[in-house]
Amino acid sequence: MAVYTHLGAEELARLLAEFDVGTLRSAKGIAEGVSNSNWLIETEGRAGNGPEPAGTHFILTMYEQRTDVRDLPFFLGLMDHLSDHDCPVPATIHDRAGNAYRLFDGKAVALIEFLPGVSVSVPTPGQARAVGAELARIHLASADFALSRANDFGPEGWQSLADGCGHEGFLAIDPALAPLVERELPALLAAWPTELPRSVIHADLFPDHVLMLGETVPGLIDFYFACTDITAYDVAVTHAAWCFDAEGRAFNPALSAALLEGYEAVRPLSDAEHAALPLLARGAAMRFAMTRAYDWLHTPAGALVTRKDPMAFARRLEFYADPENSAIFAKPAAR
Amino acid sequence: MAVYTHLGAEELARLLAEFDVGTLRSAKGIAEGVSNSNWLIETEGRAGNGPEPAGTHFILTMYEQRTDVRDLPFFLGLMDHLSDHDCPVPATIHDRAGNAYRLFDGKAVALIEFLPGVSVSVPTPGQARAVGAELARIHLASADFALSRANDFGPEGWQSLADGCGHEGFLAIDPALAPLVERELPALLAAWPTELPRSVIHADLFPDHVLMLGETVPGLIDFYFACTDITAYDVAVTHAAWCFDAEGRAFNPALSAALLEGYEAVRPLSDAEHAALPLLARGAAMRFAMTRAYDWLHTPAGALVTRKDPMAFARRLEFYADPENSAIFAKPAAR
Numbered sequence: 001m002a003v004y005t006h007l008g009a010e011e012l013a014r015l016l017a018e019f020d021v022g023t024l025r026s027a028k029g030i031a032e033g034v035s036n037s038n039w040l041i042e043t044e045g046r047a048g049n050g051p052e053p054a055g056t057h058f059i060l061t062m063y064e065q066r067t068d069v070r071d072l073p074f075f076l077g078l079m080d081h082l083s084d085h086d087c088p089v090p091a092t093i094h095d096r097a098g099n100a101y102r103l104f105d106g107k108a109v110a111l112i113e114f115l116p117g118v119s120v121s122v123p124t125p126g127q128a129r130a131v132g133a134e135l136a137r138i139h140l141a142s143a144d145f146a147l148s149r150a151n152d153f154g155p156e157g158w159q160s161l162a163d164g165c166g167h168e169g170f171l172a173i174d175p176a177l178a179p180l181v182e183r184e185l186p187a188l189l190a191a192w193p194t195e196l197p198r199s200v201i202h203a204d205l206f207p208d209h210v211l212m213l214g215e216t217v218p219g220l221i222d223f224y225f226a227c228t229d230i231t232a233y234d235v236a237v238t239h240a241a242w243c244f245d246a247e248g249r250a251f252n253p254a255l256s257a258a259l260l261e262g263y264e265a266v267r268p269l270s271d272a273e274h275a276a277l278p279l280l281a282r283g284a285a286m287r288f289a290m291t292r293a294y295d296w297l298h299t300p301a302g303a304l305v306t307r308k309d310p311m312a313f314a315r316r317l318e319f320y321a322d323p324e325n326s327a328i329f330a331k332p333a334a335r
Numbered sequence: 336m337a338v339y340t341h342l343g344a345e346e347l348a349r350l351l352a353e354f355d356v357g358t359l360r361s362a363k364g365i366a367e368g369v370s371n372s373n374w375l376i377e378t379e380g381r382a383g384n385g386p387e388p389a390g391t392h393f394i395l396t397m398y399e400q401r402t403d404v405r406d407l408p409f410f411l412g413l414m415d416h417l418s419d420h421d422c423p424v425p426a427t428i429h430d431r432a433g434n435a436y437r438l439f440d441g442k443a444v445a446l447i448e449f450l451p452g453v454s455v456s457v458p459t460p461g462q463a464r465a466v467g468a469e470l471a472r473i474h475l476a477s478a479d480f481a482l483s484r485a486n487d488f489g490p491e492g493w494q495s496l497a498d499g500c501g502h503e504g505f506l507a508i509d510p511a512l513a514p515l516v517e518r519e520l521p522a523l524l525a526a527w528p529t530e531l532p533r534s535v536i537h538a539d540l541f542p543d544h545v546l547m548l549g550e551t552v553p554g555l556i557d558f559y560f561a562c563t564d565i566t567a568y569d570v571a572v573t574h575a576a577w578c579f580d581a582e583g584r585a586f587n588p589a590l591s592a593a594l595l596e597g598y599e600a601v602r603p604l605s606d607a608e609h610a611a612l613p614l615l616a617r618g619a620a621m622r623f624a625m626t627r628a629y630d631w632l633h634t635p636a637g638a639l640v641t642r643k644d645p646m647a648f649a650r651r652l653e654f655y656a657d658p659e660n661s662a663i664f665a666k667p668a669a670r
Contacts, residue, residue: 008454008456009453009455009547010455010456010457012453013453024453025451025452026453027453028365028367028375029367030364030365030366031363031365031366032363032364040365040375042451116361117360117361118344118347118348118360118362119343120343121343121346122343122345211361212344213360
């Protein structure tokens with residue numbers, strides 16, 4: 001959550017001249033995105049096809065080392081594809097040569113449509129319902145997207161992250177974490193489904209990545225974990241992200257019901273998907289517990305990065321692993 | 336240069352409801368300001384007196400611990416005063432009760448006018464001339480501003496900072512720094528002028544704190560070092576900030592001449608001010624060398640803060656201390 005690169009007015013103006021978006025009026029480095037630099041850009045007096053409203057806004061993203069440039073055709077192509085299919089996803093502004101991204105001082109940069117809205121901290125059921133519906137729409141709209149991308153943080157990834165933490169590392173974080181991971185991880189790997197429908201998934205649809213205005217969703221953003229994987233796993237990730245308090249202690253049944261209702265109003269889940277959701281949700285909780293645990297143990301002491309507590313997702317994992325809680329994922333008639 | 340506090344949509348909306356600025360449409364944490372949290376806010380459908388254009392923008396500033404709340408009436412009152420006097424300074428938006436700032440979760444926050452423009456990295460003489468003229472305008476416009484504030488980083492402050500670094504500290508930074516400070520600091524303290532005209536000064540007018548569009552100046556910002564001090568000292572600070580390359584190795588005579596010309600076109604300097612400028616410029620260079628040296632030695636290892644090189648201003652100090660360079664500050668006819 002920082003701006004990693006400084007760009008002066010001259011460099012920004014030189015970069016924007018490669019796009020038909022008018023001239024630079026304002027640029028503010030914004031604290032958004034996991035590991036890229038972002039600027040909120042305002043331009044005026046678009047050079048090209050006739051007058052545009054004054055004050056046109058864009059997000060300029062510079063991809064820093066954590067984003068592999070080879071993935072950009074997938075990420076940016078997906079955003080354009082979903083935007084073309086009327087999903088609330090920012091389209092990329094192509095440069096004068098038609099490129100979705102270009103290199104600037106050796107780094108890839110993309111100019112991206114600005115969408116309004118703000119991220120909620122304490123969602124309402126109406127907001128969860130709207131997010132569920134938009135998640136289903138991107139799953140449906142991605143059906144004819146030509147590219148695919150492996151999930152770096154799928155089950156094999158959890159095992160690698162767990163190996164990188166180690167028994168002692170888990171114990172250092174919390175005495176309860178080591179036995180939990182050692183019980184759950186082999187069980188998940190053994191039982192992970194292989195036959196469920198697959199599609200492009202967002203894979204990281206936390207409230208931070210949803211722009212809302214009241215109960216509408218003007219923007220789904222930050223597609224930089226998007227990949228091709230089990231469609232219902234994305235429902236599970238979004239469920240884990242939206243239906244608990246931040247510490248993972250309090251499950252909110254109203255948010256859970258609303259999220260699933262919203263999703264199924266657009267894309268009903270099959271019996272097999274319903275049956276798999278408790279397991280997929282354990283996996284989703286494992287994914288974030290493992291990435292957080294790894295970052296917790298490998299963040300240098302004194303670094304100003306805020307480490308996120310792995311236990312917030314370990315608690316979700318315990319919740320989802322309790323068979324008594326499986327009913328929350330039953331078909332609506334059975335809930 | 337970070338956002339220190341997280342505010343969710345609900346908190347932002349609750350805060351903005353205290354102002355007559357319409358409803359929240361977008362909020363982005365921006366990487367601006369030395370030590371405060373800032374958001375670029377967009378609102379729509381202003382509630383109050385008739386229709387406003389859609390997409391009205393503001394800067395929301397939350398003052399973190401480095402800003403003393405007791406100074407806010409001076410800082411914010413000054414901005415309002417200068418804005419009222421047609422200086423390109425953002426006015427504060429007062430809340431419904433008429434307050435320039437309010438407390439929110441125990442911290443002071445202010446809503447501030449958004450001004451367009453971008454900060455230049457490599458100024459042109461035309462830009463330096465425009466900045467000089469605006470600096471003179473704020474000096475003149477502040478004449479009837481009622482409040483005053485001591486300069487925390489005046490000569491007594493340099494001595495305290497130097498004591499906090501120590502001979503060994505200076506040597507650790509650069510072998511040349513200790514003898515330079517030990518030669519210059521006592522000389523500056525002994526010779527520092529007491530009879531020159533005083534006014535409110537910005538005291539930190541680096542290119543980062545000037546919003547430019549071409550050669551116009553839509554915004555002078557970041558008044559959080561503003562204070563009451565020798566008016567010509569502000570010319571010296573601005574000179575040190577604008578007329579060298581970043582490392583302080585290359586003095587740019589064209590920028591120097593343009594900055595001073597621009598200033599004197601609005602507020603001619605007296606003979607006494609011209610005569611004092613070489614000394615005042617040595618002081619300005621000392622001020623930034625000392626704050627940077629102190630921060631250099633007291634920033635924890637591993638912190639992600641970028642330490643700024645004190646030697647960039649030690650080199651300026653050497654430049655200004657060379658009597659051969661005094662002529663750059665002579666009256667225009669003598670330059």
